[in-house]
Amino acid sequence: MIHRIRDVMSPGAVAVEPMTTVEKAARVMSEQNLGDVLVVYDSDLFGVLTDRDIVVRAIADGRDPHTTAVGAVCSRPPVVTVGPEDSTDHAIELMRRHAVRRLPVVEHGGCPVGMVSLGDLAVTEDPHTALADISRATPNH
Numbered sequence: 001m002i003h004r005i006r007d008v009m010s011p012g013a014v015a016v017e018p019m020t021t022v023e024k025a026a027r028v029m030s031e032q033n034l035g036d037v038l039v040v041y042d043s044d045l046f047g048v049l050t051d052r053d054i055v056v057r058a059i060a061d062g063r064d065p066h067t068t069a070v071g072a073v074c075s076r077p078p079v080v081t082v083g084p085e086d087s088t089d090h091a092i093e094l095m096r097r098h099a100v101r102r103l104p105v106v107e108h109g110g111c112p113v114g115m116v117s118l119g120d121l122a123v124t125e126d127p128h129t130a131l132a133d134i135s136r137a138t139p140n141h
Contacts, residue, residue: 005091005116006084008124009105013115015040016049018071022058025049025070036102036115039074044110045081047074048102081106084113088121095121 015038016025025037029051039047049070057073058065081104082091091103095118105114 003088003124004084005082005086005088005105008088008120009084009114009116010120011114013038013104013112015112016070017041018046018074019069022054022063022065022068022070022073026051026054026065037070038104038112038115039070040112045077045079045104045106045112046071047076048079048104049074050102079104081110082116083107088124091116092121 014028014032014034016028018039018041020039029035029037036048036050038045039049047070053073053075054065057063058068063073080094080098080100082094084105084107094103095101101118103116104112105116106112
């Protein structure tokens with residue numbers, strides 16, 4: 001059975017603007033219990049900021065999180081994306097090829113509408129795996 005991204009994605013991904021400080025973005029991620037946020041400018045996807053970007057590209061590089069803009073440390077274009085009508089198989093192949101665990105979901109024209117994660121795909125495509133079990137579990141924090 002072919003599954004579509006629209007059926008497994010998390011709709012309405014949280015977004016910040018490129019000039020948002022790393023500190024503010026980290027606070028949003030913490031409050032929303034997220035490992036990433038989309039970086040959007042004028043309704044277009046500018047990049048993706050992950051918790052790893054904050055650690056590796058900001059803190060470890062000695063940047064001040066109070067003044068550093070997320071646009072300076074996020075993963076920048078070309079960002080690998082999928083559309084809501086793409087198949088989950090296509091998303092899995094993109095994740096494999098580009099070694100990413102999350103993909104922004106964009107509509108035609110590049111407007112972000114959600115996010116799909118490796119865990120989302122595991123639950124749908126192979127619900128009896130350990131990754132699917134972990135993805136379904138309630139967070140322990």
